[in-house]
Amino acid sequence: xxxxxxxxxxxxxxxxxxxxxxxxxxxxxxxxxxxxxxxxxxxxxxxxxxxxxxxxxxxxxxxxxxxxxxxxxxxxxxxxxxxxxxxxxxxxxxxxxxxxxxxxxxxxxxxxxxxxxxxxxxxxxxxxxxxxxxxxxxxxxxxxxxxxxxxxxxxxxxxxxxxxxxxxxxxxxxxxxxxxxxxxxxxxxxxxxxxxxxxxxxxxxxxxxxxxxxxxxxxxxxxxxxxxxxxxxxxxxxxxxxxxxxxxxxxxxxxxxxxxxxxxxxxxxxxxxxxx
Amino acid sequence: xxxxxxxxxxxxxxxxxxxxxxxxxxxxxxxxxxxxxxxxxxxxxxxxxxxxxxxxxxxxxxxxxxxxxxxxxxxxxxxxxxxxxxxxxxxxxxxxxxxxxxxxxxxxxxxxxxxxxxxxxxxxxxxxxxxxxxxxxxxxxxxxxxxxxxxxxxxxxxxxxxxxxxxxxxxxxxxxxxxxxxxxxxxxxxxxxxxxxxxxxxxxxxxxxxxxxxxxxxxxxxxxxxxxxxxxxxxxxxxxxxxxxxxxxxxxxxxxxxxxxxxxxxxxxxxxxxxxxxxxxxxxxxxxxxxxxxxxxxxxxxxxxxxxxxxxxxxxxxxxxxxxxxxxxxxxxxxxxxxxxxxxxxxxxxxxxxxxxxxxxxxxxxxxxxxxxxxxxxxxxxxxxxxxxxxxxxxxxxx
Numbered sequence: 013x014x015x016x017x018x019x020x021x022x023x024x025x026x027x028x029x030x031x032x033x034x035x036x037x038x039x040x041x042x043x044x045x046x047x048x049x050x051x052x053x054x055x056x057x058x059x060x061x062x063x064x065x066x067x068x069x070x071x072x073x074x075x076x077x078x079x080x081x082x083x084x085x086x087x088x089x090x091x092x093x094x095x096x097x098x099x100x101x102x103x104x105x106x107x108x109x110x111x112x113x114x115x116x117x118x119x120x121x122x123x124x125x126x127x128x129x130x131x132x133x134x135x136x137x138x139x140x141x142x143x144x145x146x147x148x149x150x151x152x153x154x155x156x157x158x159x160x161x162x163x164x165x166x167x168x169x170x171x172x173x174x175x176x177x178x179x180x181x182x183x184x185x186x187x188x189x190x191x192x193x194x195x196x197x198x199x200x201x202x203x204x205x206x207x208x209x210x211x212x213x214x215x216x217x218x219x220x221x222x223x224x225x226x227x228x229x230x231x232x233x234x235x236x237x238x239x240x241x242x243x244x245x246x247x248x249x250x251x252x253x254x255x256x257x258x259x260x261x262x263x264x265x266x267x268x269x270x271x272x273x274x275x276x277x278x279x280x281x282x283x284x285x286x287x288x
Numbered sequence: 289x290x291x292x293x294x295x296x297x298x299x300x301x302x303x304x305x306x307x308x309x310x311x312x313x314x315x316x317x318x319x320x321x322x323x324x325x326x327x328x329x330x331x332x333x334x335x336x337x338x339x340x341x342x343x344x345x346x347x348x349x350x351x352x353x354x355x356x357x358x359x360x361x362x363x364x365x366x367x368x369x370x371x372x373x374x375x376x377x378x379x380x381x382x383x384x385x386x387x388x389x390x391x392x393x394x395x396x397x398x399x400x401x402x403x404x405x406x407x408x409x410x411x412x413x414x415x416x417x418x419x420x421x422x423x424x425x426x427x428x429x430x431x432x433x434x435x436x437x438x439x440x441x442x443x444x445x446x447x448x449x450x451x452x453x454x455x456x457x458x459x460x461x462x463x464x465x466x467x468x469x470x471x472x473x474x475x476x477x478x479x480x481x482x483x484x485x486x487x488x489x490x491x492x493x494x495x496x497x498x499x500x501x502x503x504x505x506x507x508x509x510x511x512x513x514x515x516x517x518x519x520x521x522x523x524x525x526x527x528x529x530x531x532x533x534x535x536x537x538x539x540x541x542x543x544x545x546x547x548x549x550x551x552x553x554x555x556x557x558x559x560x561x562x563x564x565x566x567x568x569x570x571x572x573x574x575x576x577x578x579x580x581x582x583x584x585x586x587x588x589x590x591x592x593x594x595x596x597x598x599x600x601x602x603x604x605x606x607x608x609x610x611x612x613x614x615x616x617x618x619x620x621x622x623x624x625x626x627x628x629x630x631x632x633x634x635x636x637x638x639x640x641x642x643x644x645x646x647x648x649x650x651x652x653x654x655x656x657x658x659x660x661x662x663x664x665x666x667x668x669x670x671x672x673x674x675x676x677x678x679x680x681x682x683x684x685x686x687x
Contacts, residue, residue, distance in 0.1 A: 177374035180341050183361040184368045184445075185388035185435070195387075199378045 038263075045256035052252050066257035070242075076258055078230035079238030083262065086148050086234060087216035090155040095209045097156075098163030099201075103193070105164070106171035107179075117168075120161035128158065132225045139226055146227045151234065154222050159212040166211065170204025171197070206273050214266060235262045290352030290442040290475060291317045292338060297347035299333050299499075307333040309499040311347070315443075315477060320469050322490035323479045325522070326625070330499040331479045332447055338477060339368050339445050352442055362391075367436035368445040372452065373428050375420040381407075381431050382416040388439045406434045409468075426457045437468070443475040450485065462488060483523050487511070495519050497625070517677040518622040520572045520670060526608065528572045528670070529644045530623060532615055535567040540671065542571055543615035543642070544593040547666045556681045557671070569680065572670035575608070578646030580654055581663040589667050598643075600656040607648040609662075612641040622677045 015023075044052065048061040070076040105113060135154060136145070144150035174197060182192035198205075223237035230238075239258045242251040292315040299308040308330040315321045323331040336342040338349060340361035349357050356364050367388070376384050385406065386399040394402075407413045410430045420428055429449065436444055449465070450458045466489055469476050480486055486493045487507040495502040495510065495518070503515045507523075514520035520528045531542050538554065539546040549557070581592045599610040646662055654660040671680040 175372065175374060177370045177372060178376060180339075180361070181368070181370060181374040181376075181435075182387070183341070184339055184366065185439075186362040186391040188360075188362065191391060196376055 041256045041259050044252060045260045047253060047256075049253050066253040067261070070254050070258050070261070073242075073254075075230060075238055075242070076235070076254075079233050079235045080261070082148070082227075082230075082232055083217060083234040083236075084265075086151050086155070086232070087213050089148070090152045090159060090216045091209050091213045093152070094156050094159040094163050094212050095167075095205060098160055098167050098208065099198075099205065101160075101164045102167035102171050103197070105168045107176070117165075120164050124158065124161035124165070126158075128154075128219075128221050131157075132221060135222075136225055146229055146232050148232055150226050151219075151222055151232060154226070155216045155219065159215055162215065163208045163212055166208045167201070167204055170201050170208075173204075174200050210269055210273060213269070217262070217266065291315060291319075292352075292443055292475060292477065293348075293350040294334070294338070295348040295350070297334065297337060297349060298345050299330070299337060299342060300345040307499050308337070311496075311501050313494055313501065313504065315475060318473045318475055320466075320476045320478065320489060320491040322486040322493045323477065323496060324483060324486040324493055325481065325496035325502075327481055328498070329496040331481075331496050334496070335368075335445050335447055335477055335479045338443075339366060340364050365442045366445055367439050367441040367443075369432045369436050369447065369449045371448040373420075373432040375428060375431055375435075377420055380417050380419055381412060381423070381434075384420065384431055385434045385438050388435065402438050403434075406438045409437070410434045425453055426461070429453060429461060433465075433468070437472065441474070443477065444469075446476065446478045448480055449478075451480070451482070458485075465489065484525060487523065493523075495522060497622070513679070513681075514572075514670065515679050516622065517570065517572070517672050518626060520672070520679070521623060521626040524574060526575045526645045526647070527626075528574050529642075530672075531571045531573065531613065531642060531644070532674075533569045533571040533671075535565060535569060537565065540569065540571055540669070543613040544595075544644075544664070545591050547571075547591045547664070547669055548589065549669070550589065550667050553669065553671065553681055559682075568674055570672040570674050572672060573644070573664060574668060575645045575647040577665045577668040578609075578648065579663045579665075580648050580652035581661040582653060583649055583651060584663045590663050590665050592661055592663050594659060594661050596659050597654050597656055600654065602650075604650070606650050607652055607654070609646045609648050609652075609654060610643055611646070611662075612643055615642045 040057070043058055045066050046062050046064075047054075047059040048063045048065070051059065051061050054060060101116075104110070105117065131154070139145040139150050144153070178196055178200070179192045182196045183189070187195065218236065219234070220236040220240075223234040224240060227233040227237060233241075235258065239255050242254050242258070292313075294311050294313040294315075297308060297311040297313075298306060300306050311330075311334055313321070323334060325331050333342060337344050338351075340356070340359060344357050348355055351364060351366070376387065379387065382403055385403045389399045389402065403416070404413070407416055410433060412427070412430055412434060415423060415427060415431075420431065423431065429452070432449065446465075450461050453461060462485060465478075478489060487510075490507060492504060492506055493510055494504045497518050503510060503519045505513070510519060510523045514523060514528075517530070521530070531544070533540040533542045533547075535541075535557065536546070539548050584590070595609075595611040595613075597609045597611050601608040601610075648654065648662075654662075672678065673680055
């Protein structure tokens with residue numbers, strides 16, 4: 013299909029507007045993070061006095077480094093457990109016919125739609141009573157609650173794409189169901205698993221509501237919650253520079269991950285399995 | 289290598305639908321057995337039960353004398369070629385072919401030796417390091433075959449392996465498969481919906497229809513002695529013509545004229561009991577048993593009749609002549625099903641006329657749209673009961 017020059021100009025303009033609109037806040041916060049505290053409120057878009065002090069500052073605070081450690085640990089563990097469990101569940105949903113299959117999917121969907129804020133109150137009380145408040149599991153468990161349905165949904169879509177014959181061929185070739193899964197299905201589902209893992213990781217990494225409500229100290233506080241409690245240089249100065257620097261630091265891993273894996277996410281590995 | 293026995297095999301689904309009903313089949317060691325039938329006849333389901341990919345609801349399946357009903361596919365030592373090949377896309381051709389051996393913990397040197405050997409047979413040597421995505425349809429098909437052959441299994445199961453190839457390649461691969469099977473001498477069950485493939489490939493053919501085995505026999509037997517209308521109409525191309533008839537004294541009254549019955553046919557009809565005279569029958573006439581009467585000299589038996597050829601198709605080596613005869617429609621559920629399956633059912637019939645196809649020698653002088661005279665070899669006439677569809681003859685001659 014050939015597009016007319018007018019169409020091309022129109023689309024290009026629209027895309028440019030969207031890209032600029034979404035990039036401005038990011039550029040802005042990067043710019044803020046490099047501003048000297050004395051010029052932080054000068055209103056200019058680019059820093060007039062460049063400085064690294066905001067960055068070196070936050071890495072000197074144990075508040076931030078502890079939070080970074082918590083964020084990485086909690087997000088990784090929650091992602092790993094959710095993806096492994098979701099793999100099994102999604103595989104069963106895609107392949108097997110069992111009573112209540114639809115019900116499971118409907119429930120999963122319902123839970124994914126649940127507003128997180130509505131369970132924060134009860135969880136806060138429960139966690140305090142059973143000793144999960146301000147611990148890693150205390151955050152990992154609610155993250156999994158929301159990450160699992162998401163993961164099951166995306167993964168079962170990926171599993172359904174893989175021709176069933178491949179697994180049967182493996183079985184006839186002498187593979188046990190586990191071998192068929194790990195040697196044939198899993199490698200083919202890898203792009204799907206990566207995509208799902210990234211989505212789940214993003215969810216856990218970005219969460220603010222649970223982190224701010226269910227933690228209170230550097231034992232389990234994650235970066236988004238920690239940023240909110242940054243102290244200023246004095247009681248009366250807002251720590252805008254530090255907040256901006258911290259925000260940039262936590263955004264970097266996400267950007268790196270997405271850039272690294274985008275090709276895997278997009279590539280369809282199943283090409284050539286069956287007659288195309 | 290082993291023989292395969294299916295005893296009263298039935299496949300029943302949860303909703304009570306029976307895809308395969310009481311299937312009995314004995315496949316000898318080294319035999320090339322074809323399961324053929326229209327789509328939905330249960331042939332693939334039967335094959336998948338042999339492979340172990342479908343549970344057997346009832347009956348016994350024996351491979352090499354051992355009951356294997358409850359064995360997993362991996363423990364049955366069979367190899368299967370799937371319709372869409374089901375090659376592992378993340379593995380190279382070499383890995384695809386060696387996968388089964390690797391699972392069986394065969395030493396790597398042995399795997400390499402076998403894969404190379406089979407690759408040579410199938411002309412895949414220069415493609416061994418490529419991925420399936422980069423192969424052509426025919427090459428993928430050969431890899432799928434190679435994956436089965438490498439294992440040297442008790443039996444090969446093939447589920448319409450050629451249906452995804454284009455016509456020319458299909459004929460080539462058909463010959464190839466036939467040659468391979470003779471060379472390997474391995475028992476093979478081959479599922480197809482294409483009767484030409486079935487006739488050309490198989491030692492024996494099992495024709496199925498809606499889950500029920502209709503007839504098992506050599507291609508010659510099926511062609512010469514179909515047990516019912518369905519088999520008669522399914523086997524042979526162009527397919528058999530059916531005309532309504534009525535039995536009279538030693539003859540069948542057909543729309544094209546009275547055809548004398550052979551002595552054997554008469555014996556069969558009398559042996560079958562019931563009043564032979566006045567009985568309604570369906571006559572089956574193969575296109576190749578017609579001839580231009582000008583080309584038949586001293587016919588041993590037969591009937592000559594005048595026709596007007598509507599359409600004359602030249603095949604080079606022969607003509608297909610289409611003409612209409614005045615007759616009531618031949619009504620039979622089996623024939624309706626056949627027509628539906630082949631798509632012929634959608635072509636509207638011209639009232640009370642039945643179209644007949646005759647295959648004539650290329651030397652024939654008949655002309656399209658002009659009257660002519662044809663001859664029919666009445667010794668080849670097939671007679672069927674209109675109600676049950678069963679053949680009324682038991683021993684026609686086998687070519």
